[in-house]
Amino acid sequence: MNGKLSAAARREENWGWFMVAPTIIGLVVLNLWPFIQTLYASFCEHLGFGRYKFIGLQNYVDMFGNAEFWKATWNTVYFCILTVPVGIALALLIAMLLNAKVKFKGGFRTIFFLPLVCAPAAIAMVWRWIFNGEYGVPNQLLGAKIQWITDPKTAVLAVAIVSVWSSVGYDAVLLLAGLQNIPKTLYEANSIDGAGKIRQFFTITLPMVSPTLFSVLIMRLMASMKIYDLIYMMADETNPALTDMQSLMYLFYRSSFVAGDRGYGSAIVIWTVGLILLVTLVQFWGQKKWVTYDI
């Protein structure tokens, strides 16, 4: 088919390539090539200053035999369990409230969206003070002495709370857009048929918003699996709970940039990519069961 193109068609095809070239080149140079390099580095020992020695699967053998690595994997999964269902349920609730007839709707929407405007570093610093074991607000209110960030039992929870707080507004805005696309007539017809509010939620709202919900779910889950910045900002090197809260990406940072072991760090990255790939595949398979794309 390609061989029989007229001169005009070929010129048009070339123009097509020319127009997508910036994106393609960007993807190859900034995403694909670094990925290949990372993959290669994961089979190497980093000697220093970009010099690598091929050592086969040794990094992976070390990694799978390391308790700290498994702990970090579990921490990441645990963090996802804490943030994704709770975060999205909250976001949906907020979106529905913002979609209802309430006073100062614009004001509320702004307030929920505000965390997204703040710099993540500033958010982490403020929350560090909030969670301070000596002077923190929640401890004052509860009259407790919980060491939120330094107690292994609560450290992941503390980071999860901040993560949900800072992302819930964004998710809510996306879901709100989805909610507003639902035709009012559906609700009217449904209530004429005598359905209650709860039934309406499960038979109309949820199916109709499910495509948006699905994109939010995928994005949130990926972001949660790659959690790094909040932990970096909220935990110090000397935090006794560090190994109990560090995620895979944080372990990668420490291996690659603190200990200078970039081969091992790359192996952690490849493992994380594999995990995300797996989870995303499961989600795309699962979407057939619950996501409604047409009425």
Add this chain to the structure above:
Amino acid sequence: MRKLSHLIAAVLTLALLLSITGCGGSADGKTHLTFQIWDVYQRPGMQAMCDAYTAQRPDVVIEVQATSWSEYWTKLEASAESNTMPDIFWMHTNQLLYYAGFGMLADVTDLYDDVEPDYYEKHFSEISRSNASGSDGRLYGVPKDKDNGLLVYNKEMFDAAGVPYPTDDWTWEDLTDASRKIYDATGKYGFMAYNDDQLGYWCFVYQAGGHILTADRTQAGYTNPGSVKAMEFYVNMQKEDWCPDQTYFTETAPGTAFFSEAGAMYLEGNWNLPQLMENYPDMRGKWDLAKLPKCADPIEDSESLDQDGRATMSNGLCYSTAAHGKKRDIALDVIKFFGTEEAQRIQGENGAAIPAYIGCEETWRSAFDAYDEKLNLDVIFDQFDYAVQAVYNSASPKWKSQVLDELTRVYAGSQDLMTGLEKMQQIADTETAKKLASD
């Protein structure tokens, strides 16, 4: 329409060309050098030195760039890989052996041969020279400064508890006794023993006759009897009610705790003192400096230095330039100047750091001239007599963070001290052996 787009293209091309020549830095016909440092408080001192140099060499412009400590090393390593290192930069003992081992730093051993053949030996202490030396014994930086750790104490709290101020003869027992008395009398913390190496347990290990690395830096000494004795003492202080535990220090740095009057004593590096005076005006006059307490019964050991229970850690930075930098010769000339008495004096007088140049040390006192309240700075200069060089080897970047992880587990209570020390010993030994084998 067509003409317009040609015109836009022409303007853009011109702008691009102009920006390229701008990057070349030759627009004003001068040589532009960058000087990378990690301490913003030392920028005025570094700038003054550069000004003194460019006064003699008007054809050179030096730009001082300050960044944070943690970013510094990530950036520097990346720039070393792509051979775009800053023209002049600070080097730290912890990293020098690593950079020098890979041939990243210019050899400056013969830099002063035209001035004096044994310039370094004459004007810099053995510790200073050692801090700037690679594993091959060559010098890869011009010594910049020296420092040590000292005891900072709150005079008001000592007065309130009726405890006499720390003296030169203070022992570990005096430290804990005073802490207990202050805590009982005022409810404030006594000595705040936080998890730190250079400003913490390293000092105590050497006081007790132990060592972190053997003198030839090929083996660790965490399980040495003196080291164990010191670690037991140091780590277990956090179990006393007069000392906060590590969870407290994670949220409140010991310096912050001290200057918010939550505790009476902690270890501080002399390099932080000028900014502490500046940042806490209400505390001026309420605190002072003392020598580190000594170990009353150090354990005799073949590796330990004979110091009768006294020790503090001393470290020093140096000025380096890249081995294959594009402006290497002019950069070498600048760091040659930085190592002269004139430049070291400027550094001291600006309060940046204690000059490494022997005879210029006391110029650093002028950093405190602006304040009426005086600190007992003598103790810092006296402590140099028995200071131990901060312990690093070429594998340090590899084992340091792992060793910290193990010690953090000890502090968290998830492993006992002896297990932790054995693991630390093993980590440092393994990484060092690996590095030595690959050299």
